[in-house]
Amino acid sequence: MLENTIGSGSDTRTLPLYLDVETRSVVDLRKRGLHLYAEHPLTDVWCACYAFGSGPIETWLPGQPVPAAIVAHVAAGGWVWSHNAAFERMIWQHILAPRHGWPLVPYRSWQCTMARVYAMALPGSLDSAANAVGLDISKDKEGYALMLRMAKPRRLRDDGSPVWWDEDPKRLAALVRYCQQDVEVERQVHARVNDLRAQEYQIWLLDQIINDRGIRIDRELCEVARGLVENELLKLNDEVRQASGNAISTCASVAQIMAFCKAQGVEDVESIAADAVEELLARDNLPADVRKVLELRALASLSSVKKIDALLEGACADGRVRGLLQYHAASTGRWAGRRFQPQNLKRPVNHDQDTLIRLVRRGSASAIEMVAGPVLEVVSDILRGMIVAAPGQQLFAADFSNIEGRVLAWLAGEDWKIKAFEAFDQGKGPDLYKLAYARAFHMPVENVTSDQRQVGKVMELALGYQGGVGAFQTMAYNYEVKVSDKRADELKEGWREAHPKIVAFWHQVEACAIRAINKPGEIIACGKLSFLKAGSSLYMRLPGGRALCYPYPKVLPVPTPWGDHKLSVTYKSQVNPSNARKVIKDESNTKNWARVSAYGGLLVENATQAVARDIMAEAMLRVEVAGYPIILTVHDEVVAERAGGDVAEFQRLMETRPGWCLDLPVVAKAWTAGRYRKD
Numbered sequence: 001m002l003e004n005t006i007g008s009g010s011d012t013r014t015l016p017l018y019l020d021v022e023t024r025s026v027v028d029l030r031k032r033g034l035h036l037y038a039e040h041p042l043t044d045v046w047c048a049c050y051a052f053g054s055g056p057i058e059t060w061l062p063g064q065p066v067p068a069a070i071v072a073h074v075a076a077g078g079w080v081w082s083h084n085a086a087f088e089r090m091i092w093q094h095i096l097a098p099r100h101g102w103p104l105v106p107y108r109s110w111q112c113t114m115a116r117v118y119a120m121a122l123p124g125s126l127d128s129a130a131n132a133v134g135l136d137i138s139k140d141k142e143g144y145a146l147m148l149r150m151a152k153p154r155r156l157r158d159d160g161s162p163v164w165w166d167e168d169p170k171r172l173a174a175l176v177r178y179c180q181q182d183v184e185v186e187r188q189v190h191a192r193v194n195d196l197r198a199q200e201y202q203i204w205l206l207d208q209i210i211n212d213r214g215i216r217i218d219r220e221l222c223e224v225a226r227g228l229v230e231n232e233l234l235k236l237n238d239e240v241r242q243a244s245g246n247a248i249s250t251c252a253s254v255a256q257i258m259a260f261c262k263a264q265g266v267e268d269v270e271s272i273a274a275d276a277v278e279e280l281l282a283r284d285n286l287p288a289d290v291r292k293v294l295e296l297r298a299l300a301s302l303s304s305v306k307k308i309d310a311l312l313e314g315a316c317a318d319g320r321v322r323g324l325l326q327y328h329a330a331s332t333g334r335w336a337g338r339r340f341q342p343q344n345l346k347r348p349v350n351h352d353q354d355t356l357i358r359l360v361r362r363g364s365a366s367a368i369e370m371v372a373g374p375v376l377e378v379v380s381d382i383l384r385g386m387i388v389a390a391p392g393q394q395l396f397a398a399d400f401s402n403i404e405g406r407v408l409a410w411l412a413g414e415d416w417k418i419k420a421f422e423a424f425d426q427g428k429g430p431d432l433y434k435l436a437y438a439r440a441f442h443m444p445v446e447n448v449t450s451d452q453r454q455v456g457k458v459m460e461l462a463l464g465y466q467g468g469v470g471a472f473q474t475m476a477y478n479y480e481v482k483v484s485d486k487r488a489d490e491l492k493e494g495w496r497e498a499h500p501k502i503v504a505f506w507h508q509v510e511a512c513a514i515r516a517i518n519k520p521g522e523i524i525a526c527g528k529l530s531f532l533k534a535g536s537s538l539y540m541r542l543p544g545g546r547a548l549c550y551p552y553p554k555v556l557p558v559p560t561p562w563g564d565h566k567l568s569v570t571y572k573s574q575v576n577p578s579n580a581r582k583v584i585k586d587e588s589n590t591k592n593w594a595r596v597s598a599y600g601g602l603l604v605e606n607a608t609q610a611v612a613r614d615i616m617a618e619a620m621l622r623v624e625v626a627g628y629p630i631i632l633t634v635h636d637e638v639v640a641e642r643a644g645g646d647v648a649e650f651q652r653l654m655e656t657r658p659g660w661c662l663d664l665p666v667v668a669k670a671w672t673a674g675r676y677r678k679d
Contacts (some may be wrong), residue, residue: 015053016111017070018190020182021091022046022175024151024165031316033339035214035322046150046172049179051187057180061181066101074103079462083126083186085112086323098649107205113186115204116193117504118328120537120549123574123593130185131553132572132593133192134536137185143178150175150287159252196548203617206624207327207335213631213641214322215387217311218675222386224363225379226308231365232375236300251300259291264290273577274301275474282477299376310339311386325633331548331573331616332610335633341633347679348381349373353677356382387632387676389641396645397677398654399637399669400434403612408464410664411528411543411607412505412536421665433457440494454481463495465608466601473605502604509607510600513538513569517553530608538571540607544614548606550598558584558597569598598677612636615666619654626653632676639676647672 025043026035037043044062045620050111051057060067074080082088089110096102117129127144154164196204206216237250247263248256254272261269261280269280280286284664286294314321321340329336337343350356356378361370365375372378389395395617402421409417423429430438430445437456438445448456462475472488483491496503509526516524516531517538524531531539538553550571557565572588573579573596586595620638624630628640628650638654651670671679 005531006266014073014076015055016079016081016187016190017050017052017073018081018183018187019048019050020082020179020186021048021088021096022147022179023091023095024153026153031310031313031339033321033323035212036314036316038094039316043095043247045091045100045178047176048096049176049183051155051183052580053393054187059176059180071103074105074503077109080105080109081111081113081186081190083112083117083129083182083189083382084114084124085110086211089208102305105210110205110208112204113190113193115327117189117195119200119332119333120193121551121573122193124181124329126185126189128593129189131590133189135185135188135192137181137188140178140181143181146171146174147178149190186531194549199618199621201545202621204327206620206630207325209624210630210632211323211325213629214316214320214553215324215631215676216258216318216320216390216641217315218386218388218644219312219315219319220358221361221382221424222308225360225382225386226305226312228360228363228365228368228375229305229308229379233300235306236296236376240293240296240300243289243296245412248293251297255268257297260293261290266290270575272297274298275577277301278477279470280475282473290609296673299374307340307383308386315340328610332606333546333613334546334609334635337634342632344588345475345634346380348384348678349377351678353382353385353675357385357675384676393641393643394558394645394672394674395631395639395641395676396647396670396672397637397639397676397679398651398668399635400612400616400654401667401669403615403636403666405432405460405464405613406665407611408604411604411611412499412502413527414499414501417499418663418665425665425667433460436460436495436498440491441499454479455483459491459495463492464499464502465605466599468492506600506604508600509603510598513540513550513553513598513603514555516558517555517569531555538569542605542607542610542614544611544618544658545660546610546614548610552595554595556584556597569603570595571598572596605654611661615658615661615664618658619656619668622653622656623650628653645672 012336023043023045025040027040029037042512048062049057050070052073057066077355089105092102092105097104097186114124118124122129122132132319150166154166180235181368233251240251244260247260257272260271266280266286270276277294277516281291281294281298311321316322323339324340324342326336326338335343350372356372359372360379360382368375368378382576406421409421420429420432420435424432431453433456434445434448435449435451436459437452440459458472458476458479458481462472469485469488469492472492476483478487505527509529512524512526512531516522516533520533521533528543532539532541533553536552538550539547540550541547550569552572554570555567556570558568558570560566570584572593575583575592575594581598582596582598583589583594589595616636616638620630620633623638623640626649628642628645630638630640632639640650647670651668654668654670655666657666669679
C-alpha cells in the first residue's frame with residue numbers, strides 16, 4: 001500500500017548514494033520495455049559505479065563481494081540516487097539482489113534526478129540535462145557508442161542464447177570509465193536542480209508503483225487484430241501506389257508523401273504527423289489526388305500495428321505490460337505514454353465495443369466490413385478493449401468532466417460560467433456547449449439546435465487559450481463541423497465577447513510574467529497565480545503550491561503575424577511538434593533545445609492544464625490509499641484494478657476537492673467493468 005511506501009522528497013538522511021549500472025541483454029529495451037528486459041534470464045550487469053555524496057567514485061564488478069558501505073547504507077534507509085531511477089531500481093531488484101546478493105532497496109529510498117529535471121522543464125536525457133543546467137562536463141559520446149555495442153551479444157545461437165559477449169578487457173575498462181563519468185554527471189546535475197515538494201515526491205513514487213503493476217492484456221484478441229491490421233495495410237499500400245501513380249510506395253513513406261504533396265502544388269507541407277494531416281484535410285482547396293493520399297495516410301495511422309505489437313512484445317510472463325507511463329513528461333506535469341502510448345488512442349466512432357470485439361475475434365475482414373465498417377477503424381475503436389482486468393478483478397475508472405473548462409473559468413474569475421457548471425452538475429442548468437453558443441450570439445439557450453451545440457463544443461475546446469480561426473478550424477475538422485473562415489472568425493469574436501474575464505486573464509498573465517522577468521526576486525501576484533524570477537528560471541506558482549518552471553527566461557521582441565514585433569516572454573524548451581513554430585533565433589539553440597516564445601493564451605493553457613493535473617494527482621493519492629490499486633492514467637482519467645470495491649466510492653474519491661480549490665466544481669464520471677473502454 002502507498003501509505004507504507006511513501007517518503008518525503010526532501011528529508012535528510014545519510015549521504016546520498018549515486019549509482020549507475022551498465023548492462024547487457026538479448027532483449028530490445030526500447031521495444032519490449034524495462035520490466036521484461038530486467039526479468040530476462042540473459043540480462044546481466046557489466047559493472048556498477050557509485051559514490052557517496054562528493055566522495056570518490058567506486059566500481060563494483062560481478063563476482064566481487066557486495067560493498068559493505070552499500071549494505072550499511074541500505075540498512076540505514078539511505079537515499080539511492082540515479083538518473084532515470086526506474087532502470088537502476090529494476091536492475092537492482094531483478095539482478096543485483098537475487099543473483100549477486102545486494103540488499104533490496106524499498107521504493108521510499110529511491111530518488112531520481114530525471115524526475116527533478118523534468119519537473120524543471122529541462123531535457124530528460126542525462127547529456128542534454130547536463131548541458132541545459134550549464135555543466136562543463138557531459139556524457140562521453142565515444143563511451144556511449146561503446147555502451148550500445150556491449151549492451152548486445154556479438155553472436156546468437158538459433159535459440160537466441162548468447163555465444164559471445166564482447167568481454168575485451170580494454171573495452172570493459174573503457175565502459176567502466178563511461179559509467180563513472182555518468183555518476184559524476186548525475187551528482188552535479190542533482191546539485192543544480194530543485195528538490196520535489198514532499199507531495200510531489202509521493203506522486204513520483206506512485207508513478208513507479210503504477211508502472212510496476214502494469215496492465216493485463218487480452219492476448220488472443222491482440223493477435224487476431226494484428227493479423228487483420230497487417231492484411232489491411234497491404235491493401236492500403238496498394239491504393240496509395242495507385243493514387244500517386246507509383247510515386248509513393250507505402251502509407252508509411254513520409255518523405256515520398258511530402259514530396260508528392262509538394263509536386264502537386266501543396267508546397268507548405270512541413271509534416272505528415274497525425275495533427276498536421278488533420279490540418280491539411282481541413283482545407284477546401286486540396287487537389288483530389290493529394291486528398292486521397294492523405295486520407296489513406298490517416299486511415300493507415302488509425303490503428304498502427306505498432307500499437308498492438310507494443311502490447312504483445314512488451315507482455316511479461318504474467319500477461320501484463322509494464323512501464324507504459326512517463327512521469328512529468330509534459331512541462332505542466334502531465335504524464336505521457338511509452339510504447340503502447342495509451343494517451344494517443346483515438347475516440348471510438350462506434351461505442352458498441354463488445355459487438356466489435358466479437359466480430360474481430362472471428363478474424364473475418366469481410367464480416368467486419370459488412371457489419372461495422374472499415375477494418376482499421378473497427379480495430380482502432382477496440383484498442384482500449386485489449387486492456388482487461390485480471391481474473392477475479394474489475395477495472396474501476398473515472399474521468400473528470402470538462403476539467404479544463406472548469407479550471408480555466410475558475411482561474412480567470414469567469415463567475416457566470418462557474419455558476420453554470422454548478423447548475424448543470426445539480427441538474428438545474430443547461431448544457432454548457434449550448435450555453436456557450438447562446439451567450440456568444442445573445443439567443444435563448446433553449447433555441448440552440450443540435451448542430452449549433454456541436455459548434456458550441458468546438459468553440460469551447462478551441463478558443464479558451466486565445467486560439468483564432470486556425471485553432472477553430474483544426475478542432476472543427478475533428479468534430480466534423482464545417483464553417484467558412486469568415487464564420488469561424490465571427491464565432492471566435494462571439495466567444496470572446498461572452499468571456500471577458502478569460503480574455504482579460506490572457507493579457508494579465510502575460511503582463512505579470514514579463515514584469516517578473518524584468519524584476520528578478522520580486523513576487524508578482526496574478527489572481528490565483530504568482531510569478532517569480534529566481535536564478536535562471538521563471539516560476540509560475542499554482543494555487544496548490546506547485547510551480548511551473550520556464551528556464552532561462554528573457555523578454556524579447558518577437559515577430560507577429562502582422563509583420564511587426566511585440567515584446568514577449570521567451571524561454572528555453574525542448575522542441576516538439578507543438579512548439580516548433582515558436583522557436584526564435586538564439587545562439588545557444590540546438591535541434592532539440594531552443595528558445596521559444598510564449599503569449600498570454602499559452603501561459604494560461606499551461607496553468608490550466610497544470611492545475612487540472614494537480615487535482616487528478618491528488619485524487620490518485622486518495623484512490624490508492626483507499627485500496628484501489630491504480631494501473632493507468634490517461635489524460636484526465638484514472639484506472640484502477642481490484643476485486644470488490646464500490647463504483648460510487650471510487651467516484652467520491654475522485655471528486656473530493658483539495659483544500660485549495662473548494663470553490664471549484666469538480667465532477668467525475670466513474671464506471672466499472674472487466675474490460676477498458678471509452679465511457
